[in-house]
Amino acid sequence: MADTAFIGLGVMGFNMAGHLACEGHQVRVYNRTQGRVKLWLDEFAGEAALTPREAAEGAEMVMCCVGNDDDLRSVLLGDNGAFAAMKKGSILIDHTTASAQAARELSAIAEQRGIEFLDAPVSGGQSGAEAGMLSIAVGGKQEVYARAAPVLEAYGKLVKHMGPVGSGQLTKMVNQICIAGIVQGLAEGLHFAQAAGLDIAAAMEVIGQGAAQSWQQQNRWQSMSEGRFDFGFAVNWMRKDLNFALDEARRNGAQLPLTALVDQFYSQVQAAGGGRWDTSSLITRLKTTID
Amino acid sequence: MADTAFIGLGVMGFNMAGHLACEGHQVRVYNRTQGRVKLWLDEFAGEAALTPREAAEGAEMVMCCVGNDDDLRSVLLGDNGAFAAMKKGSILIDHTTASAQAARELSAIAEQRGIEFLDAPVSGGQSGAEAGMLSIAVGGKQEVYARAAPVLEAYGKLVKHMGPVGSGQLTKMVNQICIAGIVQGLAEGLHFAQAAGLDIAAAMEVIGQGAAQSWQQQNRWQSMSEGRFDFGFAVNWMRKDLNFALDEARRNGAQLPLTALVDQFYSQVQAAGGGRWDTSSLITRLKTTID
Amino acid sequence: MADTAFIGLGVMGFNMAGHLACEGHQVRVYNRTQGRVKLWLDEFAGEAALTPREAAEGAEMVMCCVGNDDDLRSVLLGDNGAFAAMKKGSILIDHTTASAQAARELSAIAEQRGIEFLDAPVSGGQSGAEAGMLSIAVGGKQEVYARAAPVLEAYGKLVKHMGPVGSGQLTKMVNQICIAGIVQGLAEGLHFAQAAGLDIAAAMEVIGQGAAQSWQQQNRWQSMSEGRFDFGFAVNWMRKDLNFALDEARRNGAQLPLTALVDQFYSQVQAAGGGRWDTSSLITRLKTTID
Amino acid sequence: MADTAFIGLGVMGFNMAGHLACEGHQVRVYNRTQGRVKLWLDEFAGEAALTPREAAEGAEMVMCCVGNDDDLRSVLLGDNGAFAAMKKGSILIDHTTASAQAARELSAIAEQRGIEFLDAPVSGGQSGAEAGMLSIAVGGKQEVYARAAPVLEAYGKLVKHMGPVGSGQLTKMVNQICIAGIVQGLAEGLHFAQAAGLDIAAAMEVIGQGAAQSWQQQNRWQSMSEGRFDFGFAVNWMRKDLNFALDEARRNGAQLPLTALVDQFYSQVQAAGGGRWDTSSLITRLKTTID
Ligand SMILES: NC(=O)C1=CN([C@@H]2O[C@H](COP(=O)(O)OP(=O)(O)OC[C@H]3O[C@@H](n4cnc5c(N)ncnc54)[C@H](OP(=O)(O)O)[C@@H]3O)[C@@H](O)[C@H]2O)C=CC1
Ligand SMILES: NC(=O)C1=CN([C@@H]2O[C@H](COP(=O)(O)OP(=O)(O)OC[C@H]3O[C@@H](n4cnc5c(N)ncnc54)[C@H](OP(=O)(O)O)[C@@H]3O)[C@@H](O)[C@H]2O)C=CC1
Ligand SMILES: NC(=O)C1=CN([C@@H]2O[C@H](COP(=O)(O)OP(=O)(O)OC[C@H]3O[C@@H](n4cnc5c(N)ncnc54)[C@H](OP(=O)(O)O)[C@@H]3O)[C@@H](O)[C@H]2O)C=CC1
Known part of the structure; x- marks a missing residue:
């Protein structure tokens, strides 16, 4: 069982984080709007964090699923961003549908800090997220993918390594x-x-x-x-x-x-x-x- | 078992006519290029006709599957066309992918002669024709459709009545x-x-x-x-x-x-x-x- | 001055026929809806005809400007059509914007009767027609064009021979x-x-x-x-x-x-x-x- | 006569800067590739600068005409950028075809430094630039436009104020x-x-x-x-x-x-x-x- 964080409890993230918890993983969740966090804790076992950084503290894997490139930068970078707390060798798994360019840039920043990065956008919609039956295309290093894949199966029907970072997007x-x-x-x-x-x-x-x-x-x-x-x-x-x-x-x-x-x-x-x-x-x- | 004729032994018609014969229907076949007729008779049981008219003589149902609107007119109309020989109450079933306008016009001509008309274009390609697994969308009168459908099942996986003439197209x-x-x-x-x-x-x-x-x-x-x-x-x-x-x-x-x-x-x-x-x-x- | 007929007194034809009359050409006009003929005669000098055939009788040049291919066939062909009356060597000048195919077909029919055919669609709109300042692209034989061009200048600012029949269209x-x-x-x-x-x-x-x-x-x-x-x-x-x-x-x-x-x-x-x-x-x- | 600088002696800028010089304005020119500067000085009267900053030093108006948004940022911002040297109340006139967004952003930066900004993309191509007959659409404050317009007429056939910054683009x-x-x-x-x-x-x-x-x-x-x-x-x-x-x-x-x-x-x-x-x-x- 992995020590994880999940950033962004929207339509997709709420259910994905839930599946992680149901599979027995440790999950610290963060959402910009606090109300969603409460709802999530009512349904699932885990802990709340007040910032992406707090959620990411000590995690082996930090998942996030926010809206777009800018949202992504705002939860990963800066003083309260996840990167600030992530330990060497831990993995940031981004489920946002974002640009390949953002994946490349953020992966380069992560690399400087010794953090691994996977871009892992999902398909399957809300119902796929609820059922834990998403298709997940993953970009990044093969060995990092190999570590993450078993955890991603909590909500992935098909988890597939596509090639270098950006390939998922x-x-x-x-x-x-x-x-x-x-x-x-x-x-x-x-x-x-x-x-x-x-x-x-x-x-x-x-x-x-x-x-x-x-x-x-x-x-x-x-x-x-x-x-x-x-x-x-x-x-x-x-x-x-x-x-x-x-x-x-x-x-x-x-x-x-x-x-x-x-x-x-x-x-x-x-x-x-x-x-x-x-x-x-x-x-x-x-x-x-x-x- | 029905007394049928089949006009046009192309990629599609060759196999469709073959299925009719295999199901035990009587089939007289016509093809503009005579070589195809010989090939067909080598494989299937039936008779050759030298004109669409000759093929259609006495048939309850005349199927055709030629190229386009003009081809259709040339095998149905005129002295050697199928209409010239078809008896009252018999059915012309057109499997050509043609215009709805052609179906309407030819159906009107058929009606004046007491001939029934169904437009019945097929989907499924050469392999569907070979396997007798075509989808057939049929336009024309319900009761005429009801008479033809059992015969069409010789090569149709799905035979569906769509509405008035033209609806198939x-x-x-x-x-x-x-x-x-x-x-x-x-x-x-x-x-x-x-x-x-x-x-x-x-x-x-x-x-x-x-x-x-x-x-x-x-x-x-x-x-x-x-x-x-x-x-x-x-x-x-x-x-x-x-x-x-x-x-x-x-x-x-x-x-x-x-x-x-x-x-x-x-x-x-x-x-x-x-x-x-x-x-x-x-x-x-x-x-x-x-x- | 030429002996002409003009078929179709619509937005365009009304004014074009008017310019012919103003230039001193003899004009017999025909329009399906009789009211337009009366209006035209109120404004211009010429004669009314009850059918295209009657208008075309004896003319050296018959102009027409109707709606589309079918309209064109209906004023040129048949018992009351212009072709029925046109004399050998006279010219049918079609100002309708029609298909090149129609021009080719009708030209072939004209040829069999010894009638010359020019397709001569116009540009310039209602104001160009009113001012007699149309651009006219003409398809047909060079020598026929040469005979017609001086007359077309009644309403053409630019009259240009484009090549064989159909080239105008x-x-x-x-x-x-x-x-x-x-x-x-x-x-x-x-x-x-x-x-x-x-x-x-x-x-x-x-x-x-x-x-x-x-x-x-x-x-x-x-x-x-x-x-x-x-x-x-x-x-x-x-x-x-x-x-x-x-x-x-x-x-x-x-x-x-x-x-x-x-x-x-x-x-x-x-x-x-x-x-x-x-x-x-x-x-x-x-x-x-x-x- | 104005004290001006011109940044970017490409196909367009070379000629535009030349017209400024011919009209009698003082011009300091900068080009990334030095060779173009030499060519320009062979033809026109003015001075060379080694950086955009140096060119801009003391100028009332700084024109630039470079490739795209990024090029623009690189000649305006940073230690060697034009903004670093421009005095309060002087005007940056950007002739680059760039995004309206870049114009808005750079104008905001300029404003903080007391520099005026006009986006002024040109139309007319190389020949228009050579002839000094460009069309120039200008975005920015009306009063700033009013100061710049007489100078822009050195190469503008039509110089038009379009509205707030970005309107030119x-x-x-x-x-x-x-x-x-x-x-x-x-x-x-x-x-x-x-x-x-x-x-x-x-x-x-x-x-x-x-x-x-x-x-x-x-x-x-x-x-x-x-x-x-x-x-x-x-x-x-x-x-x-x-x-x-x-x-x-x-x-x-x-x-x-x-x-x-x-x-x-x-x-x-x-x-x-x-x-x-x-x-x-x-x-x-x-x-x-x-x-
Ligand atoms: N919905 C769908 O069917 C599918 C969606 N996707 C993709 O998944 C991603 C998420 O979609 P979905 O869950 O539907 O979106 P939602 O709008 O439901 O959720 C977006 C989440 O991102 C958070 N967020 C957005 N911007 C910021 C920010 N600047 N800082 C912090 N948090 C932020 C939101 O927080 P808050 O609650 O505070 O707004 C929310 O938790 C998108 O990229 C989408 O394209 C992919 C497949 C299917
Ligand atoms: N091929 C495909 O995958 C599919 C085809 N269709 C449709 O089925 C129809 C037939 O297609 P296909 O069998 O592939 O075509 P072919 O070209 O293989 O066969 C056409 C047939 O029509 C005959 N024909 C054509 N013109 C005339 C004419 N003027 N007089 C007499 N006979 C004529 C040909 O005779 P001859 O041998 O002498 O040339 C031949 O028998 C077309 O409408 C097509 O759009 C629909 C679904 C799939
Ligand atoms: N309007 C424009 O700006 C331009 C038009 N054209 C082209 O010129 C042609 C004529 O246009 P326009 O004058 O505007 O059209 P109108 O609709 O104003 O006139 C059409 C004329 O054709 C006659 N007509 C139509 N069908 C028949 C028929 N079956 N039998 C006998 N007469 C018929 C009409 O008679 P009735 O009065 O009885 O309806 C009328 O005289 C068109 O091909 C158009 O595309 C070209 C350039 C510009």
Whole structure:
């Protein structure tokens, strides 16, 4: 059993930290907003810390899952940041979906202090976090990964070493790029089906048999065709992630025409007030003809 | 057992007609190029016909599976066309992926002659045709569908009535629209992964677990990353199908921005000589940076 | 002075036929809706005809300017069509923006009857028609063009022979393709300027000096930024024209990604009720952020 | 006559600083690569400085025109940066096309030191710089603008105050957004014309008369159709500028679908080795059909 800290008890982190505790690991939790810490202690066994530094004190592994690059810097760096307390050889495991560039920079800072760094963004959503069934793509040194993997299995269905630091984030970017195409294609398919007066359920049954099948098609067609988007993975998060991919592509020379376009379509969803809607809300941009 | 005719022994029709024969139906086959008929008779039990009309003579059901709208008209209409011989109450079942407009027009002509018409485009590819495991979306009258369905099960894993004539084709359009988004998204994801130097197999294992999963992702990532496209569903066919969808959208008012864009990307693949490559060849447009 | 007929007294044709009359040419006019003919005769000197055929009787040149391919066939072909009356060696000059394919087909039919055919779509809009200052791109035989050109100068500021039949229409397609990019770029520029809180007039003055200058930028920025679109060249017309280009591109292998995309954006404008708005209404799709 | 410094003697800055000298202003020039300074002193009257700081010493106005945000920070900030030497009330006029965010940040830093800041990106290209005929959009305080404007007229045909700091850069973004649409539209138009076998010069003469006219159309159609791109405004620069716009749009909520797409198309040009080609090289992505 490991001595761990968990920073960021949001939708994802709350449950991930819970799984650590349930597996019997020692967990000190920190959350900026204290209320979440109390809720967590009501449900799980562990200790509260008032700063990331306090949480990290003495831990072998410090996990964090906050919002974006800047949030990450603010919980890791500075006087009250986790790095300030982490001992040599301990591991910072970042579950935030952040930029690969941030992973590289923070890993370099960690290295100067003798701290190991793994970027380990997760996929699977809130339900995956609750069930402890996340997919975790990990970037960093092989031997560090080997030490962390058994602990990560507390909430990971698939924990995979992807290569050097940043590789976890790059893998997550591939995931989001693929989703952008799938969701826009599905949105157009459903919108067309509606405009054509088709029986949507029947159409989805047929196309779900083969080359047009996707997780989104199976799990989102119904809510999309009903216009329900108050759940799932938020458009704001998606744009953050797509922009990591688009920024990285400026560096590695990849061409992402559809990704760039869908990112702008999401901007239109945001402008319509849908920043917190599920990514499947792309369909709201497509309007049935009036007149 | 039914008395049937099958017009068009191409990649798809050859096998579909074969399944009819194997199930014990009587089958008269016609193919424009006679060589294919001989090959078919070597493998299956049935009779050859020299014209669509001759094949259709006396049949309860006439299936056809040719290339596009014009091909369809040329085997159904005119002196040697199937309609000229079909008896009242018999059913023309069109397995071609054609326009909904063609289905409507030909169905109207059929109706004047007392012939029933079903548009029944298939999905599942060559392997689905060989295995008799196609998905078939059927448009036309319910009672006509009910008569035909048991026979179609000779090669259909899922045979589904979608609504009035044209609905089969419209469903197929939804299928192709969805694929356009999935494949372009996947192409960008893989291209980005390559540009980022990721281990592609590992990345695909991770993203295949959840929201980025698709049939294409599972069945095409490997050949796409190896640059193999000499199989599968041809770009030329795909453009034909997407253009049916785009034309229909002009009529029903649907907006298909990604579909229209991907259709143009396919035009670029054609210009590069890839008209017969698999649809997954979209990735060839994306070039790794040189310098 | 020539003996002419003019078929189609719409927004464009009304004025074009008027200029013919003013120049002293003999003009017999036909319009489907008779009211327009009366209005025309109130203003200009000429004669009314009850059918295209009657108008065309005895004419050296028959001009027409109707809506689209089908309209064109309906005024040229059939018992009451112009071709039925046109004498050998006379010229049909089509000012409709139609497909190049229609021009080729109708020219072939004309040829069989000994009638000459020029496709001669116009640019310049209602104001250009009123002022007799249109640009006219002409496809057809050089010697036929040479006979027609002096007459076309009645309403043409620039009358240009482009090559064989269809070349006029192809040139018009190039025109519309260019406009699609210009207008969408300008729409995004103005939308961005609004979102950024810039003084639009000042920004337009600066960018109008150089590489971002365009006719649209000079003539449409003000109405676009005010949201006025009840004038100009209608979205419905524009989609018709873009679809001629997209269809022709399927034939000649050109790739038109932006054109295809903007065409779909126009579909969204139509769905919002803007079919009759000016093409500059693309900006209405772009919404300023709320909240 | 003003006491000025000019930092950055690149393609643009070299000529701009030259115009200052020719107008009789005192100019101290700094360039990272010393060779350019020598060349400049061969042509113009002024003094050389070894650091931005040295150049800025005692100046009323310090102009700079370097590459991008980072370059700008490196010549303004730090021990050898211009800010270190600038006196209270003197004006830093930045001609770099940089982000509005950089302008805001650097202006805030300047303010703390009592230095005035104007962002003043230019348009007009190398020839505009040589001729002293640039368009200059200026952001910053009105009264500071009023002091600077007469000096800027040394190389500005149009010098315009756009609003608070950052407004100059935002105006330049509008310019580049508009260009993205124009050039891609023109590229597709020319590519289509080639695929259609049209006489390009004739087609450009016709479409240049009206609604499809643009500066790019007039000044670039010929080189584009000849495939010459070794001049003009480089793709690498364009992508930098478009990315400023796309980043700013994430902040102000604007939707830029075409801009984002064209930016990715430029990425393809870069991947093909065209980073230094003129922006009109977008046409190289569009390939004439082979077969
Ligand atoms: N939600 C999902 O379905 C999925 C999310 N992700 C990724 O996981 C990460 C977390 O997502 P999620 O849990 O949904 O987000 P939430 O918004 O629910 O939680 C964010 C957490 O980060 C903390 N935080 C944010 N900024 C700071 C800061 N500057 N200083 C300290 N703490 C901070 C928040 O604290 P406080 O409570 O005080 O606000 C909160 O604990 C994101 O990167 C997201 O993209 C990945 C897969 C799926
Ligand atoms: N291949 C695939 O994976 C899939 C194909 N489809 C659809 O099924 C249809 C057939 O595809 P596929 O079998 O692959 O195509 P093929 O090209 O292999 O076969 C086409 C068949 O149509 C015949 N044909 C074409 N034009 C005419 C004509 N004018 N007169 C008479 N016969 C004609 C051909 O005859 P001949 O032998 O003389 O050329 C041949 O038998 C298409 O609509 C396609 O889109 C649907 C799903 C998957
Ligand atoms: N408006 C513009 O700014 C420009 C238009 N054009 C092109 O010019 C053409 C005409 O445009 P515009 O004048 O604006 O259009 P209008 O709609 O004003 O006029 C159309 C004309 O065509 C006639 N017509 C349409 N269909 C038929 C038919 N089936 N049989 C007989 N007559 C028919 C109409 O008759 P009726 O009066 O009975 O309806 C009318 O005279 C179009 O192709 C358009 O794209 C080109 C450049 C600019």
